[in-house]
């Protein structure tokens with residue numbers, strides 16, 4: 141028991157220090173999608189290198205990529221034949237817009253009661269710092285029972301475009317017995333969670349060009365097609381009235397849900413009222429014939445993530461816009477191939493474009509879904525979580541995406557332990573992202589239990 145409690149006592153005694161390092165990490169505006177933040181990405185990478193060196197790692201190496209560097213580190217256990225745990229994290233965050241909706245500046249972490257607010261506080265700098273704090277507390281107080289490897293990337297929020305090549309060409313370096321990926325979250329407060337499925341993603345832009353420039357809508361309205369209207373019609377045509385995606389072939393590869401799987405999904409305690417409260421939407425929406433949890437975890441979707449055309453400033457301006465564009469993405473479920481889905485949508489859109497305008501489509505990232513419920517180390521993790529919270533662990537099919545889980549399964553042959561200590565109302569990807577600190581502390585406690593607890597095996 142002592143090996144478990146000593147590190148946690150150390151963590152509690154040094155909590156202020158750990159919290160202040162966490163805040164230092166949050167101060168770095170590492171927005172991966174924005175080229176203006178390239179130097180900040182390097183700073184976030186350097187920050188992690190510093191943290192990893194402080195842990196007394198045997199090796200820390202930075203691998204450049206076409207975009208943002210990958211950090212690898214290794215710390216060996218003094219125990220012979222110790223199993224190896226590979227820990228994944230990402231140091232990039234989503235953009236902060238709309239900035240005026242933040243109650244405090246996104247990169248100036250603000251502590252208010254139980255919450256720490258900043259971009260990345262929950263997704264996932266908070267989770268990276270929870271793991272690093274847990275390991276630091278362990279190595280300061282006891283013997284590490286596992287060999288540790290760390291893989292931190294800076295491109296998760298843009299679909300991990302450099303990671304597959306890196307993993308494929310560094311299989312020996314990354315060889316491991318278990319993978320811990322704390323980029324998933326909890327079902328709710330005091331509901332420790334392990335995620336066994338993630339949705340995939342395919343992201344693309346659709347642009348409709350009409351006249352060569354914005355035109356006076358009085359002089360030319362009625363003779364020239366309006367790209368904003370054409371794009372709206374195309375977007376509207378992508379769903380049927382029953383909420384399903386109206387693209388021929390879109391559901392071709394989707395496996396039907398078995399009664400067992402439906403029952404398993406229904407065991408998640410999240411209710412419609414929770415979803416209404418968290419989102420603030422006046423009513424729920426979605427594909428007919430499936431429960432909200434099935435629609436989140438096990439059905440594909442198509443969403444508009446951004447829409448732009450014409451004059452969007454204050455006041456009015458009478459024009460026919462020269463172009464209209466939309467950022468669109470689909471969440472994918474197991475067995476769907478992102479390239480195939482993109483091709484079906486591209487074909488459907490091409491068929492719906494009238495000859496009065498021109499269409500351009502650009503594909504961004506694509507990642508397949510993930511489904512695996514028997515990752516190595518699952519029993520240890522489940523025990524650590526349930527003992528820390530004094531509650532059974534909830535197994536969840538998650539609607540979000542973490543591309544690396546599938547990539548690691550494919551190239552390293554190891555399934556991931558997907559967990560995390562973010563809550564559904566942390567506002568991830570939204571203004572005022574936050575982390576519930578009492579949950580973060582419990583998360584560190586559970587991670588200490590999970591990692592240091594390996595000594596109690598065998």
Ligand code: BES
Nearest residue numbers: 263297298299323324325341538540541
């Ligand atoms: N941490 C999230 C995914 C997530 C959130 C999983 C909550 C489980 C619970 C991750 O950082 C994320 O947002 N991923 C992107 C990936 C995409 C760009 C391929 C996503 O889901 O939008």
Ligand code: ZN
Nearest residue numbers: 263297568569
């Ligand atoms: Zn995210």
